[in-house]
Amino acid sequence: MNGLLRRAGGALGVPSALFAGIVVVALLATTGPASLERLAVGGLVNIVLVIGLYVFVGNSGVWSFGHMSFALVGGYVAGLLALPVRLKGQLLPDAPALVRELHAGPFVAVVVGGLVAAVVAVVVAVPLSRIGGLSAGLATVSLLIAFSAVAAQWQSVTRGQKGLSSIPTSTTMPVALGWVLVALLLAWAYQRSSFGIRLRASKSDEVAAAASGISVPVQRGVGFVLSAFLTGIGGALFALQLGSINPDVFYLDYTFLIITMLVLGGAGSLTGAVAGSVAVSALAEVLRRAEGGSLLGLPVPARPGLADVVLGVVLVVMLLRRPSGLTGGRELRLPRRRGERHRPPAVTRDASEPIALAGAVAGAGPETRREDSR
Template sequence: MISDYTQGIIILVCINLIIVLGVSILTGFTRLFSFGNAGFMSIGAYASALLTTRLGIPFLPAVLAGALAAGFVSFLLGSLTLKLKGDYFLITTLGFGECVRVLFNYIEPVTGGAKGLAGIPKHTTLAVAVFSALLAIALAWTFIHSRYGRGLTAIREQELAAESVGIDVTKHKKISFVFSAMLAGWAGALYAHNLMFLSPVMFNLPRSAELTITVVIGGLGSLTGSVLGSLLITLLPEMFRSFANYRMFFYGLAVVAIIIIRPEGLCGYREFSLSRLLKFFRRKAVKGGGAG
């Protein structure tokens, strides 16, 4: 019905979507800038892949274990570093991401090192990917509109004020950090069982940067923006093959332009809603009618 190629792209979009949602919550809603999410993705990917290939554990528990492993590591890291402010937090995530990558390269007997880990069974089908993405969107949406989510937005807007009305800033940041890492780990597990091959280079610094770029293009502080952003960033190079070489160049330009001209990104702080779109068109129609 749907060709293999299209299926492959849809799966890729879904996986990217899950991890971008995590970055969106962290960067867009908590204003924590992280370079470590590719690292968490690799933890989820390797953990689940090792479980299914080496220990023969079924797919579902392996994915869960991948997400939990990433969440656990982020909990430890967050406990140590989230009290640090601004730049310092970013720097630790950067150091962490690179450390994880170098470690996976180094422990060759377990991970296959730089040569990669091959022979992972293909479990991420179209249905699994789409279901996962929908579930991730639902979870992220619920999280953002929960008490904790509102706390995060308060921290984003004014940390000191949030603290003074009784929001436990460090705790909230930690929850946001762990949540985003778990999404990353989850996406990583799906990624491993889609590609059937893992290598530490896949989770390098530019990969983390690309995730942040996607969130910025979609709009800091908009979940639907992040969904649109990851659609755009994943589909553009697929639709225009010749564009693939230029894509990072243009993404970089887009980010710089957006930060300068329209820092709120494609969607701004708003969520996409059908009723607003209808209202917009109705207003247009009225205007058009009045002129005619």
């Protein structure tokens, strides 16, 4: 019994440690001005979104550029549910009765936002999970453009480009922290489950995985739906933090930000997803101050957009020099307590390592070549 408890503790070591780190950073932010706290909440929402993307990309090795579709769905659904019925009557007189009359509290709104995103993902996943690689990347971009176009044109429900506003805000620091914890635990439990392990097997060798009886489409589909659920939650939290949502927020810029976070931290591990989000949020905040004209008290020439330039440079350099990210695709190593005998913490090496190797070879000289001759 004791051993079992200890094993459970060991199994949850990584998400607990990550959560503890996030809490410390978030609490530090609350000691600052209110604007900093708002930013910290935004950063937490981004962590949920990055974990959402990681659940699919990190475990399957297939890139999705369309996950913001699910944030869009989650955000609109939660926003519509949270809006008071009386207000909806004024804002959306032409909406279907169901949309106008349903109302839910913030928690239910967020959960339903995630669930609707997951249901949409089931429909998408059926065809999508059969393909991988470049085709999947392009298909997901097309998906995002299509979703965004719908959000921008469906006047009666989304109010088109004007978007929804006056949504009662509810995403506070404790709420956001709570959802980060949920996302961490779900992502961790999934990647340690037999589903996650099978999906990871298909990432390192799709053919071998299929040959040993793993249905790669099914496993990808499961990962995709869970990933979309978390992304939908993230989108819902976003809408309920700002009190508004419009079609442009979850488009290519936000996609870029979330991908930057994941690549920078290392798409192969949950630790990487979290480290990348925190690092980019911190960097973005420093750069934002630089844009505002001062950095650590020093005057800096104000340049709007500079933050994005620096982020872009960081991402490109990272892709060229260290495509497996800060963490190299490994999970956090927890110090082992003395006298305790359990398995060493899982060091999950992932398939991005050969890429890193190839990148290093490519970086070493002007000439590169294929490793296999035919």
